Amino acid sequence: MAVRNAYLEIVEMLLERIQSGELKQGDALPSEKALMEMTGIGRSTVRKGLAVLVNDGYIHAVQGKGYYVRAEKSHDFRLYFNETSTIETSADSISIINVDIIVPSEDLVRELNLTPNRKVVVIKRMITDGETRIALDCKYIPYSAKSPVVEKELYNATFPQMFTKEKALFDIIKNLKISVDRTDEEMAKILRTREGSPVVRIEQKLYDENKNPIGFGVTRFLGQYFKIKAISE
Amino acid sequence: MAVRNAYLEIVEMLLERIQSGELKQGDALPSEKALMEMTGIGRSTVRKGLAVLVNDGYIHAVQGKGYYVRAEKSHDFRLYFNETSTIETSADSISIINVDIIVPSEDLVRELNLTPNRKVVVIKRMITDGETRIALDCKYIPYSAKSPVVEKELYNATFPQMFTKEKALFDIIKNLKISVDRTDEEMAKILRTREGSPVVRIEQKLYDENKNPIGFGVTRFLGQYFKIKAISE
DNA sequence: TAGTGGTCTAGACCACTAG
DNA sequence: TAGTGGTCTAGACCACTAG
Secondary structure, eight states, X not given: OOSSOHHHHHHHHHHHHHHHTSSOTTOBOOOHHHHHHHHOOOHHHHHHHHHHHHHTTSEEEETTTEEEEOSOXXXXXXXXXXXXXXXXXXXXXXXXXXXXXXXXXXXXXXXXXXXXXXXXXXXXXXXXXXXXXXXXXXXXXEOOTTSXXXXXXXXXXXXXXXXXXXXXXXXXXXXXXXXXXXXXXXXXXXXXXXXXXXXXXXXXXXXXXXXXXXXXXXXXXXXXXXXXXXXXX | OOSSOHHHHHHHHHHHHHHHTSSOTXXXXXXXXXXXXXXXOOHXXXXXXXXXXXXXXXXXXXXXXXXXXOSOOTTOEEEEEOHHHHHHHTGGGEEEEEEEEEOOOHHHHHHHTOOTTOOEEEEEEEEEETTEEEEEEEEEEEOOTTSOOOHHHHHHOOTGGGGTTTSOGGGOEEEEEEEEEEOOHXXXXXXXXXXXXXXXXXXXXXEOTTSOEEEEEEEEEETTOOEEEEOOO
């Protein structure tokens, strides 16, 4: 063993038992001592692994008693909202699927408060972590000569940064909407998952200083990657 | 010293420097070794303190280099969405301010899709952490004979649990909306802060299995308590 | 009282950074 | 190479739980 870090062995072993249903909501986990004896790993390291699971909301600790499996996570999610840091540290894990100029749907016209015949730039990107496909990200921006269509800008830009040519970042107001959704056919295909699996859907809308919408974005994360690094600047 | 835990000394010392502006965005923090020497605290404990700050998004670590202050947190927030766990561990830190039956505002009629003359139960609660007043929480529920007006139920119930008499929890669909807001006069008074300070506003809407809205909630957290434990079940 | 998690130390070795 | 953070151990003592 020990190809991986020892504390990750703990994490993975316990996570597997939890996710397989072997350990159910409210069940007690093996004690730290038991885990030490089972694995031959030292206490600090066992604790570090347990801390990861506590931190991720899978389990909780009760002093004097033990660790217990937490309530179901179906409607339970954690977000770490900081687009810049995500982008900074994993620039190569965002890839552009395509960029298009489209005639907007009715919904989009409403969302972006568009005048008739105004077209929209669609930027579709995929977020990955190594080999794993995590999320699909679509940005919608009313088309104008200043629209960010240079690929290089798109790869690294956070949503608000796409507008810095026109607007000071300071003036951009954001609005977020979060819900639980399911993968549609297209998403399932791109993310190589099955249709209908749960996703966390995050909508972002950017407004200028006059409260006019200037951009609309939808990021959909596969539900199993409940620890989300999303886009907020 | 050492009235508090040693790792909290580290947390508080560094947090004060960051929040006072002495350490600015991008600045390097003292190294682990330096912190050990400055405080006489052992390395593991210093690291535990630093881990808290990393976890809370204040700083980040770069192996081989050091710890750095993260980007501004003005539009940057972290949520830990798990109402039950919050309630479990801090039941006495939620207090009811008042419960009322009101004639709903226009906005509320729209949000809850109310028929004319339907009244609404308003439950106003305050969330505190020790002496610190953290958040204001308002729930709006269409009035009916089954509305949860027994005080005991209110203290401990999470938002979806308020409906378990009528609906299976499983059938309740939730919708969240997050934005950055500012304290109004009432909130400033209750939370003992100044008017206009930034708050994170979280709206929750619950729907039944037919997508009819059955509850609407707004929780507003003082912005400085960026580590939010909110209400999602 | 025995068992459990919480805090803390001292020390070791590794991986990465930057001159 | 010197300095930094990352992982890990063995051991100590404390606080809490529950019989």
